[in-house]
Amino acid sequence: MVEIKDISKCYRDAYQFEKRAEYAKQNKLYGLEVEITRRCFSGCSYCYASFVKKWDTSNELTTKEWKRIFDQAIDMGIRCFSWPGGDALLRSDWDILLEYLKEKGGDEVRHFFASPFSALTDYRKAKRLVELADDLLVHFDSINKSTFLETHPVNRCSSAEWERSLRGIHLLLDAGYDPRHMHLAVPIIKPLIKDMEATFDYFFDYIGVGSYAGGVFKPAGRGWDVARLVPSRAEIRYVYELRAKKMNNPAMLALGPTATGKLYCETTIAVNPEGCVKGCDTLPDSETIADLRQENLKDVWEKNKDSLKCPVPEGHCGVCENRHICYGCRANAYYFGRNWKGSDPSCWNNPDGSEVYNEYLTGIGAASEGPGPESACRHQ
Numbered sequence: 001m002v003e004i005k006d007i008s009k010c011y012r013d014a015y016q017f018e019k020r021a022e023y024a025k026q027n028k029l030y031g032l033e034v035e036i037t038r039r040c041f042s043g044c045s046y047c048y049a050s051f052v053k054k055w056d057t058s059n060e061l062t063t064k065e066w067k068r069i070f071d072q073a074i075d076m077g078i079r080c081f082s083w084p085g086g087d088a089l090l091r092s093d094w095d096i097l098l099e100y101l102k103e104k105g106g107d108e109v110r111h112f113f114a115s116p117f118s119a120l121t122d123y124r125k126a127k128r129l130v131e132l133a134d135d136l137l138v139h140f141d142s143i144n145k146s147t148f149l150e151t152h153p154v155n156r157c158s159s160a161e162w163e164r165s166l167r168g169i170h171l172l173l174d175a176g177y178d179p180r181h182m183h184l185a186v187p188i189i190k191p192l193i194k195d196m197e198a199t200f201d202y203f204f205d206y207i208g209v210g211s212y213a214g215g216v217f218k219p220a221g222r223g224w225d226v227a228r229l230v231p232s233r234a235e236i237r238y239v240y241e242l243r244a245k246k247m248n249n250p251a252m253l254a255l256g257p258t259a260t261g262k263l264y265c266e267t268t269i270a271v272n273p274e275g276c277v278k279g280c281d282t283l284p285d286s287e288t289i290a291d292l293r294q295e296n297l298k299d300v301w302e303k304n305k306d307s308l309k310c311p312v313p314e315g316h317c318g319v320c321e322n323r324h325i326c327y328g329c330r331a332n333a334y335y336f337g338r339n340w341k342g343s344d345p346s347c348w349n350n351p352d353g354s355e356v357y358n359e360y361l362t363g364i365g366a367a368s369e370g371p372g373p374e375s376a377c378r379h380q
């Protein structure tokens with residue numbers, strides 16, 4: 001049986017799985033995903049956030065409001081903060097917020113900062129990230145520019161996005177960022193799979209990133225326009241087998257079709273830019289259950305643990321031999337199986353998944369004329 005330490009060492013403790021296992025036993029939260037903005041200029045065709053270049057920032061939480069939430073989180077014992085997007089670098093106070101948490105929580109607090117880094121053009125800002133962000137999720141679609149352009153049409157972003165993003169990543173390296181604490185996030189979506197190995201080779205062998213932590217594309221929000229690009233189960237398996245190979249660790253396959261497995265997910269909840277709470281950043285905003293402008297984070301967690309976190313999934317994920325570290329991606333179960341408490345149908349280890357997943361794919365064909373599910377995703 002795969003042990004927690006077998007996967008933890010591969011991530012160089014970025015996710016603190018051992019500590020999370022302790023927290024999970026006590027039904028406590030270890031992580032908070034803080035989506036400080038939904039603005040992003042990267043223009044990925046499958047992302048809702050990219051459509052909102054003119055995202056109305058007037059209702060975003062202010063610096064003061066985020067600090068209040070951070071105070072509450074630290075008091076609850078939360079020690080890992082992930083910064084998904086939008087692109088957090090587009091908020092002028094991103095480093096003020098990171099620094100505040102560092103001072104508040106001390107050395108125990110870790111930051112996991114996600115971005116395409118195309119907006120990173122300033123060496124001083126790169127240095128700030130070196131100082132403040134313990135780990136980086138690097139969203140980059142393909143080392144082959146023509147493939148990159150397939151998911152970055154010019155009506156959604158600059159034709160120079162590929163160069164900008166690569167330049168931003170190299171600026172971080174020049175500023176002294178340790179590449180072993182960079183984690184590659186290529187979303188698993190059809191057009192990108194043909195170059196996945198070359199992209200992995202570039203990032204693992206040339207740059208020296210520590211891991212791959214990408215997830216399966218879920219067509220929601222504007223992503224519904226490209227719903228036909230949902231990968232097959234065989235393609236999903238191929239990418240995660242490639243991850244195990246590049247990370248030189250077959251144990252990674254025990255995480256199924258998930259970026260990090262269950263220890264991250266069952267000890268983390270998410271706050272959207274307007275202060276609303278949901279179980280995972282990739283779920284749509286219709287799944288938010290509380291507003292932190294009105295309530296305290298601790299009260300929200302105590303009152304809503306059962307609706308924020310899945311206990312034992314129904315079906316195969318609940319009895320799988322990997323269930324101590326994986327319970328499938330709850331968002332895959334939500335979108336592809338229409339039941340977030342069900343098993344993950346996109347997993348090759350789930351014998352009942354094929355039928356559910358194929359039914360979903362057939363449904364996409366039939367429904368693609370109509371409106372899709374609500375927005376979700378970012379850095380799939």
Ligand code: SF4
Nearest residue numbers: 256317320326328347
């Ligand atoms: S069947 Fe479910 S629990 Fe088992 S590896 Fe796959 S996703 Fe994870």
Ligand code: SF4
Nearest residue numbers: 040042044047050379
């Ligand atoms: S997927 Fe990520 S990088 Fe791409 S547009 Fe959305 S937020 Fe930006």
